[in-house]
Amino acid sequence: MEKVVEVEGSDEGKFEETGLETSNFVLSSPKNVTDPVVYKLVRVDGNGRLVPATDDELMEVEGLLENEKRETHIVADTGQALGCNSNEVSPSGMPQLESSECLSQSENTEADTEKLSAYLEETVPSGAKSSSDDHVTQSRRVGVCLKPLDGPLEGGSSTSTGCISSKPDFSKLKGEICLDNLSIKELHEVFKATFGRDTTVKDKLWLKRRIAMGLTNSCDVSTTTFVIKDNKLVKKDNEDGFNNVNLGAGKEHLAVAVEYNEDLLNNLSSQIDEHQTTSEVRLGNNVVENNFASEDLAADQRAAKRVRKPTKRYIEELSEAESKEYSGRSIASTKNIGFRPLPSKAHARPARNVSLEGRTVITRLDSLGGFGIQVPCVYRIRRSRPRKNVTALLKFHPSGMGMTATLIKKGFDVHGSQMDNGSMNKVLEAKSTPEQAPEQFVAESKKETTPTDMGQNMGLKYVDPSGDTSDDNVVTVPTAKGGIRRKHHRAWTLSEVMKLVEGVSKYGAGRWSKIKRLAFASYSYRTSVDLKDKWRNLLKASFAQTPTDKGANSRKHPSMPIPAPILLRVRELAEMQAQASLPNLSTGKLSACGGRSVNETRPGYL
DNA sequence: TTTAGGG
DNA sequence: CCCTAAA
Structure with a gap:
């Protein structure tokens, strides 16, 4: 405990420092404050303007990720924090540091992005390795690190803000105990510190969860404790957890969670989107952290996964979604905004979805409190090139569009027939994804989700039915042979x-x-x-x-x-x-x- | 894998 | 747009 505290203190200091450095580039916008939790990947334009990462950038990032960095990044995080200046070890005791990478790459925006992603990914392992306490620290640093990098990442600003500025108090929080012991009033304080806003909720449990989540998301706080207390499970719970305690069967979830995390990571790595938020990553990280007992294993797995490169389609999908919004005109500028800001929640960032193989995971800002907590959810299915299974899918949903719609629907429809989902997923998976677990997991969580949550989510989720979220224009065309082929049309701008x-x-x-x-x-x-x-x-x-x-x-x-x-x-x-x-x-x-x-x-x- | 062409 | 043959 003590140790932890110390670390944080140091972290904060670091943050500040880094923050200064960072300031050069970024963060012009106040928005940072708004949502500590969510960050998007962006790059800094020449004039200092923030620009949402472009598809290609994403791609590039992706490429970078693939190429190198895996393990190093972790280091980088630490390194950065301290590190940009001194490469050496972080206090927490991370042996690996490779600030060099950071430095070298910092030049490119892309690099930054990459870094970010890398960092994200890396974080996980590092966390796994280091004790949770240390981990926390590290993670924070990481956030900082990003900024220093050179610029482009804007995420840093928000990150730093969120982590540090908003919650100095956390040191106390960290202790699991703290949360538990805190009175509602205190919890409120913490809450405020965490999210930057007050809450009227009096439910202690809720507050705790929220806070834990917030912390987890924004910074890697050792939520574990909190969580644990809450349920037995852990961070993983964050996602589910908030919905309700659930997790009676911790094990299953856990297992699933791991995979899920991996996917998440992969997704992240593969596509880092402007929308993609670090928070997501973190979430994933945390989970992973908890889950993976052996870092090595985790690392290996990740590595393997990372290697596999998302298909173009994959990327395409993302870009497409976004592009729709602005309809191609100004790509850069709009992207960030791309998703219609939901009126209701602080910022409803449209969730970015990541689709992995057949299954799609998307993170959406959750409505939990209206804070920008992101929660993974099944959002849309990847529109993919016709796969063999497509026909099967189509059969299920003659409309053809529908995968996305269907999923969403499902999501909403708590009671909805699982069958659909299951079948669909299966079909999708059948093709490439061997593991069903994740999907199930997702599905399950959805089911578990309480109606209320759903409702809230809906607001966020459905940002706009019309546009991006829904599918791209996919039309099924019956072929003479009897096959059905999907044609997606995107107008040329x-x-x-x-x-x-x-x-x-x-x-x-x-x-x-x-x-x-x-x-x-x-x-x-x-x-x-x-x-x-x-x-x-x-x-x-x-x-x-x-x-x-x-x-x-x-x-x-x-x-x-x-x-x-x-x-x-x-x-x-x-x-x-x-x-x-x-x-x-x-x-x-x-x-x-x-x-x-x-x-x-x-x-x-x- | 990319290009050219047909459907 | 999709699909496929050819380079």
């Missing part, structure tokens, strides 16, 4: 088209993969094939009508208003390329040598 055109002009038509990578990195959901198809369409369109009028806009196609200038440009490019290609055809090599982008092998197209 002007910006996308422009980028495409630009890309083509730069790299030449036909180099779709290159274009996708470079010019089009932001739109992760567009595949090179998509680009190609789009280009084809553009060409068609441009030739079809452009010639005469610039105003060509007047396309009949309601759906596709392509600005004339763009069409024009397309035509130009097409012609250029065509010309370029012609020589090629005849001479071949020569053209290739001289020509640049256009030339190459590109068959001029057309």
